[in-house]
Amino acid sequence: MKADLGIYGQDSWTLRRMTLNYGLRWEYFNSYIRAQDQPAGRFVPARHFDEVHVPSFKDLSPRFGVSYDLFGDGKTAIKGSISKYVSKFATDNVNAYNPMFLASDSRTWNDLNRDDIAQDNEIGPSTNNAFGIRQSRNPDPNIKREYSIEYTGVFQRQLTSGISASIGYYRRGFHRLQQQDNLLQSPGDYTPVTIANPLGGEPLTVYNLNRAKQGLVDILDTNTVNDARTQTYNGVELSAQARLGEGRLTGGWTHDRTVIKNCSLDDPNNPIPAGALIDTAAGRFCDETKLGMPFIDQFKLSGAYPVWWGIQVSGVLTSYPGRQLFANYTVDRTIIPTLTQTSVLVPLIKPGSKYADQWNQLDLGFAKVITLNSTRNVRLQVDVFNSLNANTVLNQNFNYGPALDRPTEILQGRVVRLGAQFHF
Numbered sequence: 402m403k404a405d406l407g408i409y410g411q412d413s414w415t416l417r418r419m420t421l422n423y424g425l426r427w428e429y430f431n432s433y434i435r436a437q438d439q440p441a442g443r444f445v446p447a448r449h450f451d452e453v454h455v456p457s458f459k460d461l462s463p464r465f466g467v468s469y470d471l472f473g474d475g476k477t478a479i480k481g482s483i484s485k486y487v488s489k490f491a492t493d494n495v496n497a498y499n500p501m502f503l504a505s506d507s508r509t510w511n512d513l514n515r516d517d518i519a520q521d522n523e524i525g526p527s528t529n530n531a532f533g534i535r536q537s538r539n540p541d542p543n544i545k546r547e548y549s550i551e552y553t554g555v556f557q558r559q560l561t562s563g564i565s566a567s568i569g570y571y572r573r574g575f576h577r578l579q580q581q582d583n584l585l586q587s588p589g590d591y592t593p594v595t596i597a598n599p600l601g602g603e604p605l606t607v608y609n610l611n612r613a614k615q616g617l618v619d620i621l622d623t624n625t626v627n628d629a630r631t632q633t634y635n636g637v638e639l640s641a642q643a644r645l646g647e648g649r650l651t652g653g654w655t656h657d658r659t660v661i662k663n664c665s666l667d668d669p670n671n672p673i674p675a676g677a678l679i680d681t682a683a684g685r686f687c688d689e690t691k692l693g694m695p696f697i698d699q700f701k702l703s704g705a706y707p708v709w710w711g712i713q714v715s716g717v718l719t720s721y722p723g724r725q726l727f728a729n730y731t732v733d734r735t736i737i738p739t740l741t742q743t744s745v746l747v748p749l750i751k752p753g754s755k756y757a758d759q760w761n762q763l764d765l766g767f768a769k770v771i772t773l774n775s776t777r778n779v780r781l782q783v784d785v786f787n788s789l790n791a792n793t794v795l796n797q798n799f800n801y802g803p804a805l806d807r808p809t810e811i812l813q814g815r816v817v818r819l820g821a822q823f824h825f
Contacts, residue, residue, distance in 0.1 A: 403431040418470040431457035432495040450500040458546040476559040488547040541623040563644035575632040585617035648706030694753040697722035715766040723757025782820040790815040
């Protein structure tokens with residue numbers, strides 16, 4: 402890494418009941434891969450690779466925030482901000498173009514002379530046709546660094562001397578997202594083939610690759626074109642804090658949505674939706690107007706309060722949305738005899754149409770401090786995780802077949818932990 406430099410200036414200016422915070426950051430990132438040499442190995446010849454250079458990045462990131470004391474009594478504030486953030490970079494940014502890479506190959510071995518040593522004549526042929534061969538991949542000379550713009554607006558109010566609450570809106574949009582373009586393939590190289598959706602019987606389109614284009618790869622990393630990749634976040638958050646005598650209580654609720662559209666520039670079959678708690682449009686769902694992604698809710702309430710005989714009771718109640726669920730169908734030549742690909746994974750249901758159950762969990766804790774003398778004491782602690790012993794399904798099988806929707810992970814059952822801390 403030649404340079405990872407950031408220079409910024411910031412200022413805060415107060416005018417009566419309003420405070421402005423503003424700043425500007427300039428960032429410079431430059432990395433490359435040194436020339437490399439490796440001697441011959443058992444299965445590969447000697448190798449030399451010239452130095453690899455990739456584009457450097459220079460970016461300006463402004464940030465602006467304002468806070469206003471609405472009534473001048475320090476109890477009610479309105480806040481807002483607009484900020485730009487560039488994506489994080491390290492040496493992994495350039496490693497994608499490193500011609501020296503790790504590859505694996507599995508082979509059969511028949512120990513003909515029974516000496517437990519694998520001689521060359523005892524080892525079967527390679528099972529990886531691409532072993533030791535890196536796919537052609539290069540960055541666009543004009544590629545730009547990804548960035549996001551975040552907008553926030555918050556209303557805060559002190560309700561009483563010990564209770565405050567706030568409500569805020571947050572939006573983040575991602576821009577100049579990077580994407581891979583296979584220069585040797587295009588959507589025109591794929592022919593639609595219609596089969597029946599095994600879930601409902603309606604027509605399902607699978608795209609068959611032109612046999613002459615099979616295996617041709619020349620990847621260009623570039624910034625998104627035609628909105629093939631987009632990502633936006635919108636959320637409303639409500640939170641409150643309270644001091645109740647010697648106790649405390651904190652709670653928050655979030656109503657939000659992340660919509661990700663991630664569509665291949667070349668293969669209309671791919672990519673396939675994947676991931677938890679994200680809404681992904683892909684394959685035949687790449688027309689974002691077809692999506693009706695729901696908002697999801699999260700809730701958390703925690704607190705602690707001293708009760709009788711010096712015992713402190715604490716608890717945390719959390720409620721998380723269930724992960725997004727999918728139904729993926731593996732189409733191979735037993736279904737489409739003329740299929741040129743080995744297989745194609747096709748989503749059967751619309752993204753955002755199916756979610757696992759809400760995940761609720763209550764954790765409790767009990768603690769007591771016993772004083773031994775003026776300098777020593779011991780703190781005894783009993784914690785009960787998932788005290789209601791909920792068995793919510795956290796994950797399940799996405800592959801179409803007899804095991805579709807079969808649970809693969811559930812919430813861990815009730816766990817009791819005993820602890821002691823000695824202070825001296």
